[in-house]
Amino acid sequence: MHELPQNNIVYPECYNCSKTAGWTAVSANLFLAVFKAVVGFISGSRAVLADSLYSFKDFLTSLVVFIGVQVSGKPADEGHPYGHGKIEYVSIFLISILIIIGTLFLLIHSVKDIWHAYLGQVYRPKLIALFAAIISMIANYKLSSYLYCVGEKLKSPAVVANAKHNHSDAVSSAFVAGAVLLSRYGFYFVDPLVAVIETLDLIRLSAGMLNDSFKGIMDSSLPKNVLKEMEMTAMLVPGVKRVARVNARKVGHGIWVDMIIKVDQSHTLDKGYVIGAQVENTLKSKIGNISGINMGIEAF
Numbered sequence: 001m002h003e004l005p006q007n008n009i010v011y012p013e014c015y016n017c018s019k020t021a022g023w024t025a026v027s028a029n030l031f032l033a034v035f036k037a038v039v040g041f042i043s044g045s046r047a048v049l050a051d052s053l054y055s056f057k058d059f060l061t062s063l064v065v066f067i068g069v070q071v072s073g074k075p076a077d078e079g080h081p082y083g084h085g086k087i088e089y090v091s092i093f094l095i096s097i098l099i100i101i102g103t104l105f106l107l108i109h110s111v112k113d114i115w116h117a118y119l120g121q122v123y124r125p126k127l128i129a130l131f132a133a134i135i136s137m138i139a140n141y142k143l144s145s146y147l148y149c150v151g152e153k154l155k156s157p158a159v160v161a162n163a164k165h166n167h168s169d170a171v172s173s174a175f176v177a178g179a180v181l182l183s184r185y186g187f188y189f190v191d192p193l194v195a196v197i198e199t200l201d202l203i204r205l206s207a208g209m210l211n212d213s214f215k216g217i218m219d220s221s222l223p224k225n226v227l228k229e230m231e232m233t234a235m236l237v238p239g240v241k242r243v244a245r246v247n248a249r250k251v252g253h254g255i256w257v258d259m260i261i262k263v264d265q266s267h268t269l270d271k272g273y274v275i276g277a278q279v280e281n282t283l284k285s286k287i288g289n290i291s292g293i294n295m296g297i298e299a300f
Contacts, residue, residue, distance in 0.1 A: 021150045022062070025162050028143050029059035032136055032169075039132035045125035045183075046110045046195035047176040048132055053106065053202055054169045055136070057099050061209075062162055064091040089216035096210035100203055107199040113192035124183050125191050133177035140170035172198060215250075222248045222255065226287075230257065233286045239263055239275040241300040254291030257283065265299035272297045 033055035040049035116123060144166035151159030179194035221227070231243045242262040248255050261279060263272050276295045284290045 021147060021159055025062040025143065025147060025159075025166075026059060028139065029055050029062055029166075032139060033059050036132055036136055039128055043126035043129035043132070043180075044123065045129035045176075045180055046106065046113055046192045047179045047198065048125070048129045050103075050106055050110070050195040050198035050202070051133065051136060051169070051172055051176045053099065053103055054172055054198070055140075056102075057095075057202065057206070058162070058165050058169060060095045060099075061092070061165070064095065089213045092209055093213040093217060096206045096213065099206045100210070103199045103202045103206065107196060107203075110192040110195035110199060114189050114196065117189040117192065123188055125180055127180075127184065129191075130177055130180040130184070133173050133180060137170050137173035137177060140166045140173060144170060222250065230259070230283060230287060233283055234259065234261060234279045237275060237278045237282055239267070239271075240279060244298060245296075251291055255287070255289050256291055257293045258296075259283075259293065260296035260298060262298050262300035267299075272299075 033052050036048050036052035036055060040046070040052055113123065144163045147159050147163035147166065151161075151163055175194055176198075179190045182190040227246050227248060230248065231246050234240055234243050234246070240261050241264060244260040244262055245258070246260075247258045250256075259279070261276065263275050267275070276297045280293045280295055283293060
């Protein structure tokens with residue numbers, strides 16, 4: 001979601017896209033969220049309202065990633081020796097709570113609508129909801145294809161992640177279109193039923209975001225397989241006898257590593273520092289996304 005140096009881009013034709021992909025995702029998702037929310041209220045379609053929450057989630061996460069990259073990309077300073085990466089985790093944490101609260105509110109009303117349909121209190125969303133769902137499906141598909149192309153060619157995980165979110169939204173909008181169409185033919189419970197399914201899925205997604213952000217705020221360690229990979233990578237460097245300790249945590253898009261390596265006690269202090277520097281360079285080239293390494297060197 002951020003601008004990449006032109007001399008580092010394998011596909012120069014994608015350079016301009018790298019500068020606009022972030023704002024494109026933010027503005028498009030905001031438009032879709034507002035558009036579907038307005039149509040949802042006008043048409044009375046719970047499914048379209050639930051679908052608007054998907055776009056609202058994507059808008060907020062795209063905005064956080066876009067702004068967060070700018071903030072977390074700032075170098076560490078005296079007041080923030082580990083950088084500014086936690087701003088993303090705090091933002092996602094608050095956004096997740098907000099989405100869960102709004103989704104629960106819609107879930108309750110959607111369940112009530114299913115009950116009303118069961119009692120014969122007929123309710124049918126207006127036809128404009130169908131057109132909104134179709135427009136949303138096409139727009140999300142186009143946006144997903146665009147972001148995926150940019151993300152894959154520029155090797156940007158953030159852009160690829162947003163592309164996957166919009167692809168899921170396109171599928172969701174297709175189900176909404178089907179629900180509205182079935183409601184027009186007398187299956188009045190389908191529209192709120194799809195809304196219930198969507199809200200439950202949104203709660204699941206938001207809970208996952210909440211959990212990930214909480215782990216980032218609490219400096220949770222990276223998975224053991226990643227730590228093991230770091231240890232094995234360090235052992236590839238000539239002169240490293242053993243990795244005594246390795247810990248790592250995520251800070252924004254980057255990783256901070258604490259490592260202690262053992263070198264032959266016959267080496268001079270300068271030689272030990274050279275080996276340590278080689279380990280750092282190897283980790284950064286093999287693992288990627290490493291923002292900083294605290295390297296300790298001990299005699300073996």
